[in-house]
Amino acid sequence: xxxxxxxxxxxxxxxxxxxxxxxxxxxxxxxxxxxxxxxxxxxxxxxxxxxxxxxxxxxxxxxxxxxxxxxxxxxxxxxxxxxxxxxxxxxxxxxxxxxxxxxxxxx
Amino acid sequence: xxxxxxxxxxxxxxxxxxxxxxxxxxxxxxxxxxxxxxxxxxxxxxxxxxxxxxxxxxxxxxxxxxxxxxxxxxxxxxxxxxxxxxxxxxxxxxxxxxxxxxxxxxxxxxxxxxxxxxxxxxxxxxxxxxxxxxxxxxxxxxxxxxxxxxxxxxxxxxxxxxxxxxxxxxxxxxxxxxxxxxxxxxxxxxxxxxxxxxxxxxxxxxxxxxxxxxxxxxxxxxxxxxxxxxxxxxxxxxxxxxxxxxxxxxxxxxxxxxxxxxxxxxxxxxxxxxxxxxxxxxxxxxxxxxxxxxxxxxxx
Numbered sequence: 261x262x263x264x265x266x267x268x269x270x271x272x273x274x275x276x277x278x279x280x281x282x283x284x285x286x287x288x289x290x291x292x293x294x295x296x297x298x299x300x301x302x303x304x305x306x307x308x309x310x311x312x313x314x315x316x317x318x319x320x321x322x323x324x325x326x327x328x329x330x331x332x333x334x335x336x337x338x339x340x341x342x343x344x345x346x347x348x349x350x351x352x353x354x355x356x357x358x359x360x361x362x363x364x365x366x367x
Numbered sequence: 368x369x370x371x372x373x374x375x376x377x378x379x380x381x382x383x384x385x386x387x388x389x390x391x392x393x394x395x396x397x398x399x400x401x402x403x404x405x406x407x408x409x410x411x412x413x414x415x416x417x418x419x420x421x422x423x424x425x426x427x428x429x430x431x432x433x434x435x436x437x438x439x440x441x442x443x444x445x446x447x448x449x450x451x452x453x454x455x456x457x458x459x460x461x462x463x464x465x466x467x468x469x470x471x472x473x474x475x476x477x478x479x480x481x482x483x484x485x486x487x488x489x490x491x492x493x494x495x496x497x498x499x500x501x502x503x504x505x506x507x508x509x510x511x512x513x514x515x516x517x518x519x520x521x522x523x524x525x526x527x528x529x530x531x532x533x534x535x536x537x538x539x540x541x542x543x544x545x546x547x548x549x550x551x552x553x554x555x556x557x558x559x560x561x562x563x564x565x566x567x568x569x570x571x572x573x574x575x576x577x578x579x580x581x582x583x584x585x586x587x588x589x590x591x592x593x594x595x596x597x598x599x600x601x602x603x604x605x606x607x608x609x610x611x612x613x614x615x616x617x618x619x620x621x622x623x624x625x626x627x628x629x630x631x632x633x634x635x636x637x638x639x640x641x642x643x644x645x646x647x648x649x650x651x652x653x654x655x656x657x658x659x660x661x662x663x664x665x666x667x
Contacts, residue, residue: 314546321573323593326549330597330629342551351546 283309287358290332294354297331298324309355325351332357338364389531396458401467401613404455412447422662429665432581433656442657449657453609457499461533465503467613472504474619477603478561482511487556489595490605491622493567493648496658500607500615501563514539514555516548516564553598563605566591566644568661576638578645581652585666587645592637599625602640604647608655616655620647 283291283305291304294313298320313320313328320328328351329340338361344350350360396404416423426446430438459467481488490513492498502513517525517540526540539560541551552562569575569588577584595602602622610616623640626633652659 322544322546322549323590323597325546326553326594326597329550329553340547340550342547342554344547347547347550 281308281310283307283354286362287354290358290361291354293331293335294328297327307354309358310353312352313354313357314351328357332361336361336365386527386531389528393458393462393531396455397462401456401459401464405452408448408451408455412444412451416444416447425661425663425665429581429659429661430656432583433652433659446657446659449609450660450662453497453499453658453660456497456609456615460497460499460503461529463533465500468500469612469614470500470503470617471615472617472619475504477619477621478504478511481561481601481603482559485559486600487558487560487562488601488603489556489591489598490561490563490603491566491591491644492563492605492607493565494660495567495606495648495651496609496655496660497607497615498563498565500609501605501617504617512539512555512558512560514541514552514560514562516541516543516552516562518543549594552594556598556600561603564591567648576641578642580645580666581649583666585645587641589637589641592640592644595623595640596626596633596637597629599627599629601625602644604644606651608651608658610655618651622647 287309288304291307291309294300294307295302295304300318307318311318314322314325333339340347340350340360346360350356423443426443427438430442430446434442456468459465490501492501504511515525523542529540539555541548541555541562555562567587569586569590574589574593575586576589577586580587592602601624604618604620604622606618608616608618622643623636626636
């Protein structure tokens with residue numbers, strides 16, 4: 261395989277991973293935590309990892325966001341901060357919230 | 368704008384209306400001084416009494432419930448005058464002229480104790496009497512850190528209006544409706560802030576629960592109480608009654624101690640705290656009926 265082909269393959273693989281509508285294992289765990297915390301009336305596997313959590317999408321409000329933040333801090337020891345400019349992005353989907361947790365969990 | 372919201376609109380105007388007008392009004396009031404400025408209130412009240420039939424109707428409806436008799440025109444006028452007085456006094460209270468007033472404080476030890484614990488608390492007020500007078504108490508007390516929680520649309524305007532009334536005054540106003548606004552509340556509390564909000568009115572009609580209130584059921588928002596439960600903070604009720612003349616009476620009372628853990632089922636705690644809030648609000652309505660400032664059909 262020549263270099264451009266490898267790049268194309270890797271890029272496509274990466275896109276498949278990040279664009280996928282399926283939850284990975286960590287996202288599934290987080291989805292279960294959210295459903296349990298908020299007593300949502302839907303199976304955790306049904307949460308689209310790319311759909312917005314706040315407002316349209318799952319239709320959660322700021323009290324739900326607080327509950328999620330408290331649960332995440334309890335379960336993963338990751339604190340969500342109020343002054344974080346990226347909050348809109350972090351809460352934009354299950355995937356981005358999970359990515360934030362994984363990034364901050366290790367450190 | 369519906370006919371019904373005329374005086375609400377008036378209240379809103381007076382609270383957050385055009386800034387140049389607020390600045391001008393503030394300057395005139397400060398220049399005239401409180402006794403002379405008060406004379407104008409009678410004219411203002413007569414004008415609104417004549418021009419806002421819907422609000423007069425809701426004032427009558429409330430007064431009939433709380434007084435247990437048909438309200439007379441001078442009851443309604445007194446209701447308007449109390450509201451206007453509180454708005455005018457806000458100018459003086461926010462400009463560090465609280466020495467003009469006779470302010471009697473009840474339950475101050477509750478505030479002191481929470482201040483010493485350093486964990487903050489939720490301060491629940493209502494559209495009832497003067498909120499500013501309780502803030503004046505806060506400032507006398509070695510700069511008690513108070514943050515106010517309100518809807519974002521209002522938050523910006525209130526911030527600007529408070530600055531127009533007194534530019535040197537700094538108030539922390541947290542806008543609601545942002546996704547992380549309650550995470551902000553959690554952080555302020557952990558710094559020992561008193562987070563104040565008015566818990567009697569809900570704008571978006573979400574999570575309303577009906578409780579008996581002055582003889583009929585009325586809807587109250589559950590959100591503030593759920594937040595207090597989740598953040599495991601004490602709930603303190605805070606009411607500033609206007610008693611006529613230059614007298615205000617401020618009450619602090621503990622409505623609920625914090626829940627011990629979030630793990631168990633806490634709906635009972637929320638219900639119990641809401642019941643106490645509603646029944647204490649009813650108590651204050653009976654104690655000082657004209658301080659009620661929800662000029663719309665509250666029982667709808």
